Amino acid sequence: MTAKSAPVHIFPGKGLGFITLGASLHNVLTRVKSHPQIYPAIDLAYSSNDPLRNPVVLQLPSNGLRLRFDGPDQRLRLIEVLDFSRVDLVYKNQDVLKGGKTTEQPTSSQGPSFRHVYNRLFGPSYPGEYISPPDQSPYGTYVLSYPGVAFSFPCNTPPATSMSIFQGSSWPEVRANLFTQQPQYPRASAVVSKTRDSFADEVEEFHILGAGKLEASRRTGPPVPIILGETSPQDLIAEFGPPDAIYRKHDRRISIHRANGTGGADPLNPNLSPGRGMDLPDTDHSSTNSITDDSDEETSAGQVSDPGSLPAESFFNYFHHGFDAFISHPSTPGPAFPASGMPDPTAPALPSTQLAVTKIILHGNVPGSYPFNRHRRSRWTIHLDQASEGLNAESPYDEISERLRGVWKGSYSSPGEERATQRPMVLNRGWGDSPESSVEFLGGWEETTAKGQRSGADGHDGGLGNTELFGFPGLLFEVLKNGAVSSLTVY
Template sequence: MYSLLNVDIRPGSGLGIFEIGDSLWAILDKLRSLQHMFPQVDVKYDPDSSAVTPVVVHIRPHLDLLFSGKGQRLHTICVHQLRDPNPPVILRYDDAIISSTDEVLRRVVVNRTFGPTYPGDDLRYPGLWFSFEDDSISEGIKGPQGVDRDQEVKRVFISQKGNDGKAGDALDEVAECAAMDGDAHQAIIKIHDGIVLNFFGSSKPLHIRLRETTAQDLTLDLGPPSKVHYKEDQRMTIHSSKQADDIDDRGYFYNYFQHGIDFLISDTTHVVKKIVLHTNIPGAPLFQQYKRCCWEIEGSPEDDEDDTPPRKRFHDRFETISHFLSPHGTPPSMILNRTDDEDDLTLPSPSTRLYGYDGIILEVTESSQVVCVMVF
């Protein structure tokens, strides 16, 4: 049973509970908690390059949400099938109903409500536009130019002001906005040292150092973790060259799902001993457990005066990052299947490969996308 969709239009800002600039992780988490309102949700993506290409969340039957490829931020909202009564959809603007099963949204209503705009096939306003093309009409095929004041609106789009739906806009990243405040927008990985986090809405970076930053420091700087998980999986210790005392220090994880980062903390010293940064790639076993962390691996500067050391980023292909970390060859890999402990989970490509380098491990999909980075 679908619920009535009764939403307000906010040009350039959002629609109902959806805010332009929200993360894919936050929106899908919200939809999961509202299954009674949105029971059927489809996530569509390009499996070969989902780290860099847009993601579309289709909420049947009325909504399509387009997320930017790299930032995974809500870019454009499309409302369609306005006359479909299963369920009915009501659109409001400034507390007035402009579309419902009883009120057909027509060109004259748009003109009366939003005022004059430039001529064209659609009616376009800053952060909002109205299309008279039906969903079944293919992109790029235009019907006769409509000048009929009673012409019926078929689709409504909400996006940031400046993203007006023209060619190329759908591939643009979302500009910084209020919905992003407090989120980490960049994590610079310094091998053998730690990470530097930069946040939206703040000019002050946060440096988290391996074997120095404590659990208390994390709580003070990032707030309480979403979850504290005590490390029980010791299968990787068979490959370790560390002393027995170090291996016995199993530690515990501070999970910050909202930042896409885990911190492994020592049982004995309570300092950070490993950092895991997640790319949140659709189709991967860990998809949607973590928000995308936009990490960058920093290399050594060319000289003492070089203030822009080279970096490789989360959306670079594995081969590029591997050559950056090890120019003389790719190290041997180990196969990891994260669905081994999940009897009811089936994925098209459940296996990933682990590649170990000096101070860093990459987890890589079959399509050469880096799922996560472990710094130790």
Template structure:
């Protein structure tokens, strides 16, 4: 069994570092850095239509499931389905651990009186409702009738038995079934004028032969960051977006993507887009190497993985000459690059 994660519960907000609204890209990146604590992650999505159902990350060894809205790829629901595999706390008090189990009595003591719950006779489960938090308790068959006709919270069964929670849901919205995404946070100052690593993108508008305009969430209206051909410099980009995740120097010029001499292979186009790199134990990552001094100035990419944007600069003028936008569709060759 993997070491227990130690996570505080924040109803309607998140569970430890799992924050409602966080991106799938950031989540997977963090999971890759936590292999010792989170050794097994199942990734589930609809192969027929990636936008038809939630994207799911199942942390099998930790008893946690994360569900992401498929279009925005942002976390909308956190599920704990095995309390024995995780240590949970609420305002410093243990909810589940090697010494504590989430009984009805403990939940009532820590979280206070709940709203009237819901009993599902088809699954014989009672769902205890708090704002942004739901807990599920299985009800013995011989007590089904009691909870079908009563709104009593199962703090203790009439026969003296103790109910134990089997599932916990953390969400934003009316209920976990109707979970919605919280508002995106506005940009902060560290990392760049638009927030850099912490800024959240509202939308990106591509303008042919001109460039792109990134709209960041901020207050009542979005803030714009233009990236313009033959105008934007690396200094401009760093000032607006912060430093790139990596810098990739091209070794030769294959940028004429519509010319006859650039149809050799799919790999050639990947090199043009600045996304061919070395394989390590957790997947691909773009390589970063500097050109030799004897060569002519090489073009180079600034790779912003978290934004899905690569910007190519001319090696001589150091002005933007190409922009690559990535959609991060599950199952695609470029997913999570």
């Protein structure tokens, strides 16, 4: 969308060029970053204190564009053209900027005239909206609105200063619920014009039911059940399509460095109650992996024709669905939530030689986190019982911790065991000889306050100590300093 780029077509209520309303932040940002010659500058603005509730703004200053995404779902809600001189806009084969743009034209944010928009491009419309000027400004703004597109004109000069593309019949009608209404188009822009049979139905949300049971609600199709220890790799491929990558994991394990340096039993965590303590599953998210020479390897999904030929441990990476699945020999998953009425899981019925999904890692794609933009955001709800409202992916961890402590209270053999299992562990990635994909625990169990509060409010992963792991039976939370859950492992 620079001086050398092709004209960009406007689709009112749908999008601008390849950028489609409803597309995920991961989808748009990945495509933009893959064309640095066209998009040389990328600015991302978000709330460091509350990145999951406030909008995320992606600005392309060299292209005169600003894209606004909602915080909880990270889907594109508003496309704004702020500088008409930096993009060749076309609507139904007519130039939006009268006379078109040439490379000799001086840089200016001046846009199309009111007459050009009203008489030639879009035709008559309902009366526009007058917006009073801000403080110390003598002129207000007149917004001329059409279904799915609107132009802003300063009342003192005729040319438009900006254009907005949105989903809805008019700007005044959609403005109030712009970030909360249900998007019409899918998260992946590339599938907008394709038939449903040509791509896997996208996942809207994961419902965590306990006892190793999850349910993935989808955009159009029926929900997909996932049972840890029973769902096979073939089942995943049939429901979600082939993975974007397969990370083969062989004999490596997480290194746990105890504070006393002995490497023996944890003196803070002796004799945990079976099934009730914090089992430390392999939390390697395998979404930032580099191919290394010590038995870990990432493979394109197209290179694996038979899931049955996979090694004993591997990850299926679904970057566009927002989750990873750990494939290994069947094991008994975490227990049921005490108030759910579900029975605790029994030993796997599958043969020990048959591979199954044993862990699901749901990625939050929190701006400022280390793995940001590796996956698109995955939303989830934990259903603790049938009566109360569940915990969700936007819940601050302090709230999640308080609820889960109440749920599991009385399920431990002693108060000491309860305290030991709910202390955080510091998480480090890509430090020293550890590959980028690995997760390494540093130090012992760290002391924390009763509610698991953390100091600091920034969401930037600058290295050591930015994230901590908190565990409850069957659940492992990776939490940023601002309280946002970066990922949730269900095992």
